[in-house]
Amino acid sequence: MTFASVLSTEFLKLRRSKVTWGSLAGISLGPLAMALFMWIVREPGRAAQLGLLGTKADLSGLSATWPSFLSVMTMLVGVGGLLLLAFIVAYVFGREYAEGTAKNMLALPVGREWFVVAKLVVVAAWWLVLVVAVLVEALVIGMALGLPGFSVGLVASAVGNALLAAGIAYLLAPVVAWITILGRGYLPPLAFALASLALGDVFTHTGWARWFPYSIVPLLIGMVGKPVTVLPPGSLMVLALTFAAGVTAAILQVRHADNTQ
């Protein structure tokens, strides 16, 4: 069988899944929340009267401007995306175990590694759709809000940074895939993603952030200190190694581990 056959079946599974469209609906709430924050910051009196998030918005150091809006957008894609992407990977790989179909998939005239690769391609495609959708939605909302400080260069830079953060998040996805296959379900990868993000946050406050894969996105988008415009070569190497290790581990796990599910 060709890889194209495997890929087409994976796209069919994704297209007919409610979770796929749910993830789109979920992430599209992000820019709406950003719009609410901007409105609260711009009109704190009315927001306070309505009992909305005035205090929290003040503490966040936000201002109702394009630079501030774009910074939140990058954070949404970068950090929120890490978690959402882990959820998508856990679903795409974990459903085969949760629905009992893994055993049907592993005794076919198709190399088991192709399932891993096809699923990672499907995840990449879907992730790209989500990121582009959320960026377009955010920019349209930003325009509609009429925020001050707009410039094409600023938007292009923020969009570039968000896409880079999304790309880095994807490089970490195969490790989550491996944990999913290893744990044969949804919970282990989600627990792993949450723990990694928490650990990444800890590392962000140390001098080791550039060496820890889950700190590199926060470093890039400036969650602590100023955003890093160019990632150090060491970080790129760590990300490449993490990706390669994740793909290799996932393939080895699916090829050689007992399937007793």
Add this chain to the structure above:
Amino acid sequence: MTAAPDMTVISTRALTKRYHDVLAVDGLALDVRRGEIYGFLGRNGAGKTTTIRMLLGLIRPTGGEVSVLGRRIVPGETGVFGRIGFLVESAAAYPNLTVRENLEIQRRLTGAPGAAVAQAIGTLRLDEYADRLAGKLSLGNKQRLSLARAILHKPDVLMLDEPANALDPAGIVEIRDLLRTLADEQGVTVFMSSHILGEVAHLADRIGIINDGRLLEELDREELQAKARAYVEVRVSGDPARAESLLRDAGFAHIERDPDDPAALRVPESADRAAEIARVLVGAGLELTGLTPTHEDLETYFLRLTGGVG
């Protein structure tokens, strides 16, 4: 590719699987011939599913080896899987895909022609449900979907784990007929596991009985029927030991005592000699309170063999 008529299609040698302290399959040696329906009979937890998983390369044996269609099965290799159809343990399908879409996935992954989906739907009588989501099927129809998936690419070998699960009596007969037709008319080799003796006894050409991971006995259908033994149950008031002694002296060599019922004796292979037994005991002055010629059914035999009640 068609195998030679006398070819051994499934072969295991000293096949063993150990999970920590549990020996799930213990030195299994099987040979299943082309076009044969082999019933793999055992109680729950006997090692049937573990064996099927090893035959399919889903789990790695701790020892021994498996070959199917002349190729050694190694987990992770594609080998002969284009010629094998299977159903392992429970019926599983993608719940948010229709019956047709689930089968379309199988078709694409096995390289079967486009018409194969409609044929499989027709064969398993799923036409009415073809565009229904698999998640909304009854258990019986899910089982039919799994069987349709197994036969869709016209495999040479079918490995079916409890194929009659969840089917109603009419469905069981239908599947039995389908498997018989596939074996007789297309030379398909069927290896099916079951814990239901009646199902296997009706269909299988040869039967392997497994218990605690070990193959206890291998026999054909006629041999299995013959194993259902006949005996006479004798009850006397007074001294059963004396009755036993008298019967032995009269030439009844094998007499069994029932540990749960001290007054009862069993005289195997003697259902047609009940009158003679009565004459011996009454003639010696014993009071006979019961004399029952009994034919043990297959299930009792199976339970006795596998250490259950019976």
